[in-house]
Amino acid sequence: MSLINVANLTFAYDGSYENIIENVSFQIDTDWKLGFTGRNGRGKTTFLNLLLGKYEYSGNIAANVSFEYFPFKVVNKENNTLDVISDIFPEYLHWKLMREFSLLEVSENILYRPFDSLSYGEQSKVLLATLFLKENNFLLIDEPTNHLDITARKLVSDYLNTKKGFILVSHDRAFLDNCIDHILSINKTNIEIQKGNFSCWWENKKRQDNFELAEHEKLKKGIQRLSDSAKRTSNWSHEVEKTKKGTKNSGSKVDKGYIGHKAAKMMKRSKSIETRQQSAIEEKSKLLKNIEDSDSLKIPQLVYHKMRLAELENVSIFYNEKMVCKDVGFIIEQGDRIALTGKNGSGKSSIIKLICNENISFTGTFRKGSQLKISYVSQNTSHLQGNLAGYAVNNGIEESLLKAILRKLGFSRVQFEKDMSTFSDGQKKKVLIAKSLCEQAHLYIWDEPLNYIDVISRIQIEDLLLEHQPTILFVEHDRTFCGNIATKFVNMHGL
Template sequence: MSLINVTNLTFAYDGSYDNIFENVSFQIDTDWKLGFTGRNGRGKTTFLNLLLGKYEYSGSISSKAPFEYFPYEVKNKENNTIDVIEEIFPNYVLWEVMRELSLLEVDEDVLYRPFSTLSNGEQTKVMLAALFLKENSFLLIDEPTNHLDIDARKVVSDYLRTKHGFILVSHDRAFLDNCIDHVLSINKTDIEIQKGDFSSWWANKELQDSYELAENDKLKKDIKRLSEAAKRTADWSNKAEAKKIGFDPAITEKNIGRRPYQGAKAKKMMSRSKSIQERQQSAIEDKSKLLKNIESSEKLKISQLSFHTDRLVELENVSVFYGDKTACHDVTFTIEQGDRIALTGKNGSGKSSIIKLICGEDINYTGTFRKSNQLRISYVSQNTAHLYGNLKEYATANEIDESLFKAILRKLDFSRIQFEKDISDFSGGQKKKVLIAKSLCDKAHLHIWDEPLNFIDVISRMQIEDLLLEHQPTIFFVEHDIEFCNNIATKIVQL
């Protein structure tokens, strides 16, 4: 066991006036299994890069253990997998590699196949196996779930539960709950560490937020009362002071001796006024300490168009082909208005092929497929590589209301500064939010979302869940976040 000490860490990117971190201090035990959470764009990957020494910063980071980052960059994917592992860890022992692959439910024959022929999920598992061969390092695992289906996520989460000594960036609640014992969270104004899993951290955060909101309401009433009292007392003391130092026609020979009394009274009132003002200022300062880490999670809205028939899409015994390869076969289901259908299945089972067929791409298929030409579909793709330009240009190009589009992004925790940047410079989660916000602006009868939550932070996922549960739009989606699927889906189509 050793400690990682972060002391007075302050960092900002070149050319930026805003610090990502400012005077941040905390300790990490290298035996912990840390889940790392926070809103998109708060600096999770930046912090990992600071640990790796990639940027200059003020303050100090000290650790006896070296850091190791996942995912690795594989320069030559045509090499056999065993050669890729050797590049990552030249001192590997074959039986240890095979042991880790077995725990990750990967056949050992992948070792002697070109790395490029492995599925994305297999590549992820191989790199994780290589990562955990480095026993004396503290491991920085950055979003390993993005290319894993539901079954693979369970396997990897179970695997990580048997390990220790890592920071894990993930937004999958069930995945985190299964394999971590501490939470490292980037809040609006600080970084904090709590013992427990994600659910216990979230429950504690909700309790703290509720307390701060109640205290804030109470404090606002107190400040109003104190302000009014201070104003009244200031008026009294000013009048008394005027009587003390100026001419008062009410003072006659009979009560001239009251001048010292008037002075004492004025002094007392001035003192009371000053005391009340100090109490008011103290209350304002206390207020400033509240609400600093409460996350904005305003409700989202969607206005879906109504279609002239209940049945929107029908597939009966549909099989999809690419050349002589079958992507999926004998698929049968219908999409009716009000359905929230989760399309599930292992990677490679044909989910994306079904989505392409419904969205109107030229797909080779057999069986019966029916869809009205008048059906308007709003589609969110897995891929964000096509996003570039500023948000105004994007809204214009996609014929959506710019004000509504930006309002939705603000609710999804975009700062106004973000609106001035090129979309290509956004984080992965922020790019996905652009696609979702655009989809919420679309005038459509059916929303089709293909893995919409990749890279998106937990709080935004909960906002999207609340949206779908409240407005109940017709949606057909692929998503590997099991908790999201369980909360949202009214039907499940298993491939």
């Protein structure tokens, strides 16, 4: 066991006026299984790169360990998998690799296949196995769940639960809960570490947020009460002071000493109230700094004139005369929230493309309602470039609404001025979801919408779908999300 000490760490990218990380200090035990969470764009990957020494920073990072980052960059993907592993770690021992392969249920046969012929899930497992061959290193694991289906995620989570000495960036709640014992969170104004899994941290955060909101409301009312009292006391003091001059034509003598003393006493009380008021204001300013902006979202669903929107019966889909799925059948009716599940390669995206009018070769029966309006979120975000204003115009949506939704999903206003090609993967995905939420549709079809998206935004999207109950067909490998949202499950068995 050793410690990684971070002291007064501050970092900003060249040419930026904003610090991504500002004056943070904490310690990490290298035996921990540390989950890492925070809104998209808060600097999780940046912090990992700082540990790797990729950027200059102010402050200090002291560690007696070497760091290894996942995913490894594979330059020659056309090489056999065995050669790819040798390039990453020339000194590896074959029996240790086979031990890791066994834990990840990877066949030894794939070592002799070109790396780029493996599925994304197989590639991730191979690279994870290689990562854990490097003993006595502290491992930085950045979003390993991307491209993994639900079954593979559970397997990898169980695998990581047998390990220690890593930081794990993931937004999958069930995945994190199963394999971490501490959590590092990048909040709006600080970075903090807590013992426990994600659910423990989330419950603690909700309790703290609720406490701060209650204190904020109590102090707000107290400040108003003190303000009113200070005004009354000040007015009384001025009125008493006036009586020093006596009532006009009264002829009576006024005890100016007594009245002056009384006025001074009232003024002193007024000053005391103002001091208490300022103290309450300062106390209030310490609250709510780390409460995330998670305003509720809305979805402008249209009502279709029929209950049934689409129907598939014994549908089989082909690519280049090769069958990818067989005898698929299900019905989409208004109000359904259908999770399309199954292993990668079982034909889920192909079914989605068929329903979305893409030119897909199929047999069987497929019926879709006439003039049915569909809003589609694709897996791919690589086409996003240019500014948000132009994107809104090109897609026929309202720019102000698009930006308002993105603000609710954690975007800063500064982000609106940047080219979308510079956005993080999670921010790009949020643009596609925000676009969908701007579109009026009868049916929403989302293909892996949560890839790279932070946990708080996932919970916002869950709340949206549960409150407004749109008709939606979706593919998603986040078990918690599927369990909370789906009213029906359609399992794609593949071939």
